[in-house]
Structure formats: C-alpha cells, structure tokens
Amino acid sequence: MPGLPVPIYGPPPPIAPATSARDAAGRLTIRAVRLTSPLKIDGKLDEAVYANVPPVAGFIQMDPQAGAPATQDTEIWVFFDDNNVYAVVRAHESNLAGMIANEMRRDAVVLTQNEYVNFVFDTFYDRRNAQLFVITPTGGRMDGQLTSERQYNGDWNPVWTLRTGRFDGGWTAEAAIPFKSLRYRPGKEQVWGLHVSRYNRWKNEVSFPIPMDRARGTSGAFQMSVAPTLVGIEAPPAGHNIEIKPYAIGGVSSDLTASPRIINDGTASAGVDAKLGVTQGIAADLTYNTDFAQVEADEQQLNLTRFNLFFPEKRDFFLENQGTFQFGGIAAASGDAPVLFYSRRIGLNGSRVVPIHGGGRVSGRTGRYSLGVVDMQSKEDDASHSPSTNFSVVRVRRDILRRSSIGALYQGRSHAQAGPGSNQMYGADGVFAFYQNLVVNTYWARTDSQGRSGDDTSYRAQLDYAGDRYGVQAERLGVGRNFNPEIGFVRRTDIEKAYGLVRFSPRTKRFTSVRKFFTALSSQYIQNAAGRRELQSVNTEAAIEYQNSDRLAVNYDRTYEYIPVPFRIAPGVTVPVGGYDYDNVKLSFNIGQQRRLNGIASVEHGTLYAGHKTAVGFSRGRIKLATRFSVEPTVTLNHVELPQGTFNTNLIGSRATFTPTPLMFLSALVQYNSTARSLAANVRFRWEYSPGSEMFVVYNDQRDTRGAGFPDMTNRAFIVKVNRLFRF
Numbered sequence: 001m002p003g004l005p006v007p008i009y010g011p012p013p014p015i016a017p018a019t020s021a022r023d024a025a026g027r028l029t030i031r032a033v034r035l036t037s038p039l040k041i042d043g044k045l046d047e048a049v050y051a052n053v054p055p056v057a058g059f060i061q062m063d064p065q066a067g068a069p070a071t072q073d074t075e076i077w078v079f080f081d082d083n084n085v086y087a088v089v090r091a092h093e094s095n096l097a098g099m100i101a102n103e104m105r106r107d108a109v110v111l112t113q114n115e116y117v118n119f120v121f122d123t124f125y126d127r128r129n130a131q132l133f134v135i136t137p138t139g140g141r142m143d144g145q146l147t148s149e150r151q152y153n154g155d156w157n158p159v160w161t162l163r164t165g166r167f168d169g170g171w172t173a174e175a176a177i178p179f180k181s182l183r184y185r186p187g188k189e190q191v192w193g194l195h196v197s198r199y200n201r202w203k204n205e206v207s208f209p210i211p212m213d214r215a216r217g218t219s220g221a222f223q224m225s226v227a228p229t230l231v232g233i234e235a236p237p238a239g240h241n242i243e244i245k246p247y248a249i250g251g252v253s254s255d256l257t258a259s260p261r262i263i264n265d266g267t268a269s270a271g272v273d274a275k276l277g278v279t280q281g282i283a284a285d286l287t288y289n290t291d292f293a294q295v296e297a298d299e300q301q302l303n304l305t306r307f308n309l310f311f312p313e314k315r316d317f318f319l320e321n322q323g324t325f326q327f328g329g330i331a332a333a334s335g336d337a338p339v340l341f342y343s344r345r346i347g348l349n350g351s352r353v354v355p356i357h358g359g360g361r362v363s364g365r366t367g368r369y370s371l372g373v374v375d376m377q378s379k380e381d382d383a384s385h386s387p388s389t390n391f392s393v394v395r396v397r398r399d400i401l402r403r404s405s406i407g408a409l410y411q412g413r414s415h416a417q418a419g420p421g422s423n424q425m426y427g428a429d430g431v432f433a434f435y436q437n438l439v440v441n442t443y444w445a446r447t448d449s450q451g452r453s454g455d456d457t458s459y460r461a462q463l464d465y466a467g468d469r470y471g472v473q474a475e476r477l478g479v480g481r482n483f484n485p486e487i488g489f490v491r492r493t494d495i496e497k498a499y500g501l502v503r504f505s506p507r508t509k510r511f512t513s514v515r516k517f518f519t520a521l522s523s524q525y526i527q528n529a530a531g532r533r534e535l536q537s538v539n540t541e542a543a544i545e546y547q548n549s550d551r552l553a554v555n556y557d558r559t560y561e562y563i564p565v566p567f568r569i570a571p572g573v574t575v576p577v578g579g580y581d582y583d584n585v586k587l588s589f590n591i592g593q594q595r596r597l598n599g600i601a602s603v604e605h606g607t608l609y610a611g612h613k614t615a616v617g618f619s620r621g622r623i624k625l626a627t628r629f630s631v632e633p634t635v636t637l638n639h640v641e642l643p644q645g646t647f648n649t650n651l652i653g654s655r656a657t658f659t660p661t662p663l664m665f666l667s668a669l670v671q672y673n674s675t676a677r678s679l680a681a682n683v684r685f686r687w688e689y690s691p692g693s694e695m696f697v698v699y700n701d702q703r704d705t706r707g708a709g710f711p712d713m714t715n716r717a718f719i720v721k722v723n724r725l726f727r728f
Contacts (some may be wrong), residue, residue, distance in 0.1 A: 005189050006125060010229040019077070020056045026211040028228035030056055030194055032078040032085070038176075039079060039086050043139075043165030045172045053077060055090065059198060059207040064507075064515065064547070066214040070207035072170075074117070074198045082236050084176040087119040087133065091198060093170035100201040100593050102624045104140040104662045106688075107154060110622060111140045113549075113593035115201050117173065118221050120146065122193030123184035124281065124365055127225045128403055129323075130193065131158070131182065137171040138627075139164045139662040147323030147370075148405055148431055149222050150439065155322065158182070159692040159725070162662070180241055180727060183281045183364055190235050195227040202594060204515060204547055215436055215468040223436075225403055241277030242728040245692070246270065251719035271358075282364030282371065290347070290356040290376075318343040324363050324372040325395050327409050328429040328460055329441030336497055336526070337460055337477055340427065340445055341411060342489040346376050346391045354386050355379040368399040370407075390414040391487060403433035409445070411487045418484060421450030425485035427458075437466045447484045455480040455494075455529060471503030471520070481529060495534060499524040518543040518553075533579075536560045549592030557584045557606070570675065573645040575609045582607035596624050599633075611642035631656045650674040663688040672705070679703045679711050692725030 004013075011023035014031045021029045033053050040047065055075035061068045072092055079086040093099060093115075103110045114136045122130040128149050134142035141162050144154040158181035164173045184190060197220065198207050210228055212220050250268040255261070271289030278284050327340045347356045359376030372395035380388040390413065397407030408428050416423035427445025434440075441462040448456070462475040481494035501522035508514055519542050526535040536559070543553035562579045569575050584606030591598045599621030605614045621633040632655040639648050653671035664687045671680045685697040698719045703711035 004191055004231065005185070005187055006191050008191055008229045008231065009127070013231045017052075017054060019054055020209075028056075028210045030078060030228050030230050032080050032230060032232040034232070034234065035079050035081045035086070038081055038084070039088075039174065041161050041163050041174045041176050043163035043172055043174050045088065045090060045165070045174070049079070050077070050088075053079075056196075056209055059209050060211050061205060061207050062197075062212040062214055062216070062220055063206040064204065067211055070198070071203070071205060072198070072200055072207075074207065074209075076117075076119075076196055076209070078194070078230060080233055084178050085121075085182070085233065087135075087175045087177065089117045089135065089173045089198075091115075091117060091137075091170045091172070093200075095202060096166070096170070098202045099137060099171075101137045102593075102627070102630070103659070104136065104138040104628070105657060105659045105665045106140070106662055107142050107157070108140070110593070111136055111142050112199075113201060114138075114140065116140075116199050118195065118197045118199075119175070120193075120195040120197075120221060120224070120227070121182070121230075122195075122224045122227060123182050123190075125185070125191050125193055125229075126365075126368070126399060127193060127227070128399065129365070129370075130195070130222075130224050130227075131156070132221075133160070133175060133177065135162060135164070135173045135175060137164055137166070137173075141662060145323055146222055146224070147326065149224055149403060149433065150219065150329070150431075151323045151326050152222070153322040159727075161691065179236055180243075183283065184235060186280050188234050188237075190233040192230040192233060193224050193227040194230040195221055195224060197221045201549070204549055213436060217437070217466065217468050219437075219466070235280075241275075241283075243275040243692075244272065244726045244728075245274070245723050246272040247721060247723035249719065249721040251717060253715070253717035254713070255715040257714050278362065279364070279366065281366055282362065285361040285363075286358070287356075287360070288358040290358060318346070324370050324397070325374075325393065325409075327395075327407075327427065327445075328443030329431045329439070329462070330460075336479070336491055336495065337462075337475075338445075338458060338479060338483075338485065338491070339489040340409060340425065340443070340458075340485055341393060341395070341487060343487075344489075345413075345417075345487045346374075347378060354381045357388075359391075370397040370399075370405075371395070387415045393487065401432070404431060406430045411485065413486055416449055417486050419449065419451050423484065423486040424448040425488065439464045439466075445483075445485070447482070449482070449484045449486075452482040452484055454482060456482040456484070458483045469504070469506055471501070471505070473499070473501040473522075475499040494528045495526050496529070497524060497526045513547055515545045515547045518545060532562065533560070534562050534564075546592070548594060549590075551590035551592075553588050553590075555584075555586040555588075555604075557586075559583065563609075569609070569642075570640070570645070570647040570649060573642060573647055575642070575644065578610075580609050582609070584608075584613070593622075598622050608640060609642055611640060613641075614639045628659045629657070648674060677705045678714075679705050690725070692727075694723055696721040 010027040010029040011021045013029050014021040019031045055077050057075045059070040059074045061070050075090040077088040099115045101114050103114055116134050116136045119133045120130045130146040132144045132146055143156060143158055144152055145156045146152055160181055161176040196209055216223055248270045252264055252266045254263045274286045276284045325341045330337050330339055347354050357377045357379055361374045363372040374393040376391045378389045393411040395409050397405050399405050410426045412424040414422050425447045427443055429443035432440040444459045446457045458479045460477045465472045477497040479493050479495050483493055503520040505516050505518045507516045522539045524537055527533050538558045541555045543551060545551045560581050563575055563577055566574050566576050584604055586604035588600055588602035590600045600619045603616045615638045617636040619634055623631045634653045636651040651673050655667055655669045657665055657667040659665040666685045669682045681701040683699040687695045689695055701716040702714050704714050705711045
C-alpha cells in the first residue's frame with residue numbers, strides 16, 4: 001500500500017480482497033475496509049459485507065499451550081466510514097452453556113473474569129500507548145486508556161455503541177467507535193497498532209492472532225510493541241470536536257453532626273463541562289460549578305496500623321487521561337511509595353466535599369510528548385475550614401528508546417493545608433523498559449512548604465522483572481521527614497527502605513488440573529534518617545493455581561516493628577512506644593468465577609503488638625442469583641488480644657446489583673464498621689439514556705450504632721442529577 005505516512009513494523013500491507021498478511025516471524029498486518037454505508041449495529045452479522053470481506057482468523061494460544069492453535073476459532077473484521085471505526089467479532093464456542101457470562105454492567109471489574117474479546121487501538125502508532133475496548137457475550141463493556149504498556153486507566157468512558165448476538169456455534173459482537181471519541185495523528189492516511197485477544201474463562205485459554213510468548217503473562221494484551229499493524233484507515237478531516245455537557249441537580253440532605261444541625265435542606269444547581277479538541281491529539285476540558293454528586297460511595301476499610309488509608313479517585317472529571325499524570329511508574333498506593341499526584345486532594349478535605357468554582361485541563365499527545373495541565377479553583381468553605389484555594393498541576397513526559405520515557409511534574413496549591421503559605425512539589429521521573437518484562441522505575445521529587453525546610457525530598461529506584469516462570473523485584477525508596485506534597489498521597493515519611501522479592505512459578509504437565517505452582521520470598525528493611533530500625537519483615541508464599549481459576553495459598557510473615565509514639569488502635573486501647581516482634585500465618589482460597597459463589601476466603605492467626613490476632617474474611621465475593629442480579633458480600637472479622645485490652649474490629653458489607661441492560665443498573669451498598677460504629681448505605685441508580693448522557697438517582701444514609709435499638713441517623717441525602725451530551 002504506497003504512501004503510508006510512517007514505516008510499519010510488520011509485513012507489507014495485504015492486497016484486496018485479503019485483510020491480513022503474515023511474515024515468517026509471525027508478524028501480522030491487518031487491512032481495514034471502507035464501507036459505502038454505515039453498518040447496522042445489531043450484533044447479527046447478516047450484512048453482505050461479511051460474506052464478501054474475509055475475516056482475520058487463525059488465533060494462536062498464549063495460554064495454556066503457547067503456540068498451539070486456539071481450540072475455539074475467532075474471526076474479526078475492522079471497517080470504517082466517514083464517522084466511525086467498526087470492530088466486529090465472531091467467536092465460535094463449543095460450550096455455550098458453560099461460558100462464564102454473568103455480568104453486563106459497564107466497567108464492572110468482574111467483567112474481566114467473564115468470557116471476552118479485547119480490541120486495543122494504538123492510534124498514534126507509538127507502540128506503547130493505546131485505547132482498550134472490552135466486549136463480553138452479554139453486551140458488557142469496559143473501556144480504558146493504556147500508558148507505556150503498563151499503566152491502565154479504566155475510568156476513561158468514551159462514547160461508542162455495542163450490540164452482541166448469539167448463533168448456534170458461538171456469539172457475535174458489533175461495535176461502532178466514533179472518530180470523535182479517539183485521538184490520533186494528523187492527516188487522512190492513518191497507520192495504527194491493533195492488539196486483539198480472546199479470553200475463554202471457562203477453560204482459562206488466552207489467544208491472539210499472532211504468536212505471543214507465555215512469559216508476557218497477563219500483561220500480554222497491553223504490550224503494544226509487538227501488536228499487529230492496522231492500515232487502510234482514512235480519518236475524517238479535523239473538526240472542532242466540541243463536546244458540551246450541561247447538568248442539573250436537585251436534592252435534599254440532613255447532617256446531624258453539623259453545627260447547627262442541617263435537617264431536610266433542599267438544594268438545586270446547574271453547571272457545565274466542555275471539551276474542545278485543540279489538535280487531533282490534545283483536548284481541553286473546562287468545568288464550571290463542578291459537581292460530584294454521582295460519585296460512588298467509598299468501600300470502607302479496616303485499619304490496624306498507624307498509617308493513612310488510600311481511597312481511589314472516582315470523580316469523572318479527574319479520570320480521563322489519568323495515566324498522563326502518573327509519576328515514577330506508581331499508579332496507586334499499594335505500598336510505601338508516595339502517589340505524587342492524588343487528585344482527591346482537590347475538592348475533598350478528608351471525606352468532606354469542598355465546593356469548586358471551576359477550572360480546566362489540557363491533556364493529550366503531540367509527537368513523542370505527553371502533556372497534562374490542570375488548574376482548579378475551590379470556593380471558601382467554613383465547614384471544613386478551607387480558604388478559597390488554587391490548585392495547579394503541570395506534567396510533561398517524553399518517549400525515548402523503544403518503550404521508555406522520561407518526564408517532569410510540578411504541582412502547587414495557593415494555600416497549604418498543613419500550615420501558612422503555599423505548597424509546591426516538583427520532580428523528575430524515568431520509566432525504562434527493556435526486553436519483554438524488565439522495567440526500571442525511578443523518580444526524584446522535592447516539596448516546598450513554609451516552615452518545613454530540609455529533609456524534604458523523596459526518591460525511588462525500582463527494578464521489576466515479571467516473567468511467567470520467574471520474577472524478581474528490588475527497590476530502594478526514600479521519603480524525607482518534611483516531604484509534603486499536598487496534592488499527593490504519602491503513607492509514611494522519614495524512611496529509607498530496601499525491598500527485594502524473588503518468585504518461581506513453574507507450570508506442570510503432570511497434573512492436568514493445575515495451571516501452575518507459585519512460590520515467592522520477599523524481604524524489606526526500613527530505617528529512619530537517624531538510622532533507627534523501623535520495620536524489618538520476611539514474607540513467604542506458596543500457592544497452587546488451578547486450571548479452573550481456583551487458587552489455594554499459604555503465607556507466613558515474620559515482622560519487627562518499632563512504634564515511635566503511642567497510637568490508638570481501637571477505642572480505649574493504645575499501643576505504647578517500643579519494638580515488637582510478631583509473626584502471622586494466613587490460609588486463603590480464591591474461589592473461581594465459574595462458580596455461583598466466588599470470592600477469596602481467608603483465615604489467619606498470629607501475634608500483633610505483644611498480643612495475638614485472629615482474623616477471618618471473605619473479600620471480592622459474588623453470588624450470582626440470576627443473569628441480571630448479583631450480590632457481592634464482604635466480611636472481615638478481627639479478634640485482637642493485647643496487654644492493653646481485648647477488642648474486635650469487624651467490617652461487614654454487601655453490594656446488591658440489578659442490571660436490566662448494559663447501560664442501566666441499580667446498586668445498593670450497605671456497610672457496617674464496628675470501629676467507626678457506623679452503618680452506611682448507598683443506593684445508586686445510573687442510566688445512560690443516550691450515548692454519553694446519564695441520569696443518576698442517589699440515596700446516602702449513615703447511622704450511629706452506639707445507641708440502643710435501631711441505629712440513629714447522623715446524615716442522609718437524596719440526589720437526582722441529569723446531564724446531556726451535545727457533540728459538534
């Protein structure tokens with residue numbers, strides 16, 4: 001195909017009517033086919049084009065038998081017209097009754113435990129960043145943005161249309177993705193990357209249209225550096241790509257903890273969000289009178305440590321292009337490494353909402369650069385003692401080598417939260433990827449806060465090799481005593497940490513029911529700047545992963561921890577200063593998604609702060625009661641006996657969800673927390689009545705369980721919100 005705008009990594013483009021071409025190395029080039037009229041999106045695949053245009057087929061297993069033909073045939077097509085790109089799949093299936101297809105709610109995490117097909121488009125053909133579209137047999141969908149082949153933002157929600165269908169030997173799907181929902185290189189002639197993968201969950205088979213090394217593991221679908229090439233797309237001329245999304249909201253609320261009390265206070269307001277395509281690859285987002293009423297309630301956590309808990313961001317405005325702002329290879333606070341941009345610091349003070357006047361954001365890509373700029377202005381809020389504050393963030397990242405990047409981050413707030421004056425943070429980071437699964441994550445950062453000078457830097461150097469059979473991880477982390485990024489999340493300061501992990505996870509052919517064995521040994525050592533040992537631990541894990549997705553694991557921990565100041569672990573119980581040695585044994589069983597009742601059941605026992613702790617739990621639970629109705633229970637029960645006192649901490653909750661269509665659901669989350677002595681309920685109805693336009697009905701209720709009889713209400717709210725998307 002002459003005149004391609006960039007060199008391609010793969011065989012020459014196929015010549016019509018062929019839609020695919022392979023070379024001796026197994027590389028694949030796919031040709032998209034222009035349609036003369038829009039495709040009818042009904043999931044039936046009965047148009048003449050399917051008989052006249054050959055599909056891309058011949059999928060190859062990555063797991064469990066790498067290199068063998070897939071046991072279930074898969075056929076795909078890519079079409080386009082002046083407005084849309086169409087992704088189509090015909091998935092042959094020999095066991096329709098046994099398929100795992102029990103969820104259809106958009107972006108539900110459990111969707112990836114169902115049968116599904118991935119379409120991952122690298123629209124800039126940079127071989128590292130992409131947009132991902134997940135399709136399940138029930139019409140369930142997920143969409144997300146992939147950054148640097150590793151960092152995934154599942155909260156990107158573009159406008160696209162999907163319908164699925166069934167035939168005697170399998171299932172089908174047709175998806176229409178508007179060009180307006182994508183960002184890509186300038187110019188009419190386009191070359192993209194396209195990774196497609198199919199997951200047969202009932203038999204744990206993963207297949208691609210190209211050979212994939214099993215060592216790539218679960219991240220295989222993210223590795224755009226080996227993805228097939230997609231040619232033939234002709235993009236429409238660049239337009240303004242303007243989106244305007246006004247909203248109206250009304251509700252009534254009560255808060256008996258406020259002073260004075262608020263009882264049945266009615267409110268109503270309106271606002272607007274807007275998006276403007278600055279270039280083909282960069283978009284500007286503007287917001288006025290920002291509202292976060294559709295925010296889902298946080299799932300509560302129990303905390304038996306002296307450190308803060310991390311709760312993920314759930315507000316739509318901050319989620320698109322979230323991967324651009326990730327720094328140092330850190331996506332969430334899963335350990336001691338700080339999350340240096342934590343957008344929950346904007347508009348939230350603890351759990352209290354701080355009103356926001358408005359603001360804007362510019363984000364996207366140009367050439368080898370990724371850019372993100374945020375500016376938000378909050379209102380003065382007497383209830384949370386928050387002055388009107390400006391929040392600013394600037395992020396720049398440049399791609400280097402094949403799969404690596406370097407970048408810089410600045411953020412500041414005009415009024416510091418921890419003292420007088422302003423607060424700033426600036427730093428540089430690098431993510432270096434080598435071979436298939438070797439990654440080095442690094443950063444250095446410094447903060448500037450009035451009255452907190454010196455010992456105000458943080459750094460990290462982490463090596464991570466994540467192969468299928470072997471894994472190695474090593475990390476050096478430092479967080480200064482006065483390191484204070486107030487638009488970030490820092491779990492603990494004044495530490496120098498060394499961490500190491502080795503893993504061996506062989507597969508076996510002797511036991512047909514076993515997918516692989518898993519053994520790991522990790523160790524960490526933490527001291528403060530004065531050289532005092534703060535924490536030292538060794539963890540060992542042995543596990544069996546079964547072919548049906550069940551998993552049995554045993555963990556043993558041996559830990560020393562120094563408590564520098566007394567801390568209150570439970571009402572009336574305080575752990576004194578001192579060094580403590582304790583160990584813990586945990587047995588857990590992950591019940592696979594193929595069962596009507598699934599989740600992770602665990603029991604553990606050990607010593608804790610000169611005493612003992614016994615815990616039982618059931619997490620990520622799910623009970624399928626009907627095709628469209630499920631219950632997700634969570635139970636954590638801790639019995640702790642310390643010299644200072646004996647106590648129980650219990651967290652019991654459940655989410656019930658009814659999903660009549662993939663774009664409508666009603667969910668109710670009820671949680672009881674014995675430590676906070678609270679009973680909380682969140683009932684949420686969401687209906688996407690038109691692509692990109694939604695209606696929310698939300699009821700929140702929190703009660704104090706300390707009194708006798710039925711718990712007394714502390715606060716509640718009833719909210720109705722409607723928005724409407726207009727695209728030009």
